[in-house]
Amino acid sequence: MIDSTPLDCVLGFVRTVEAGGGAAELRPFLADDFQLTEWPHALSKTGSIRNLAETLTGADHSKDIVSDQRFEIVRSTSQDNRVVLEMNWSATLLLDLPHWDRGDTIRARSTAVFELRDGLIISQDTYDCYYTTPE
Numbered sequence: 001m002i003d004s005t006p007l008d009c010v011l012g013f014v015r016t017v018e019a020g021g022g023a024a025e026l027r028p029f030l031a032d033d034f035q036l037t038e039w040p041h042a043l044s045k046t047g048s049i050r051n052l053a054e055t056l057t058g059a060d061h062s063k064d065i066v067s068d069q070r071f072e073i074v075r076s077t078s079q080d081n082r083v084v085l086e087m088n089w090s091a092t093l094l095l096d097l098p099h100w101d102r103g104d105t106i107r108a109r110s111t112a113v114f115e116l117r118d119g120l121i122i123s124q125d126t127y128d129c130y131y132t133t134p135e
Helices: 006-018 023-029 052-064
Strands: 030-038 048-051 066-079 082-093 105-117 120-131
Touching: 006 023, 006 066, 006 082, 006 105, 006 120, 023 030, 023 052, 030 052, 048 052, 052 066
Parallel strands: 030 120
Antiparallel strands: 030 048, 066 082, 082 105, 105 120
């Protein structure tokens, strides 16, 4: 990913997630010391912090939870090695979760802040606001 701009790298990463990419597909975008911080939201009252291995395991596991992920990029901001994306996210649930049933479309407004070094993502902070009532 070194030859691309930080924004190109982040958009490539998001499109790979959207396409259902698992650990093998996402690994080329992420630095060895990558850290994902998921701030508290409707599905994770305390949030979480995950390292590279935990993030990649989660990417493989997500295939059992959702399908047809879509990220509508509403706005992007890039400065030096920091990229911020504001997105509308949706996916089809493959199991029952609080507020939703299997087969429902789950939706969230999300902001993600990415930091890069040497063309790789070193951190992602994600702020998700889930819509818990039907459209």
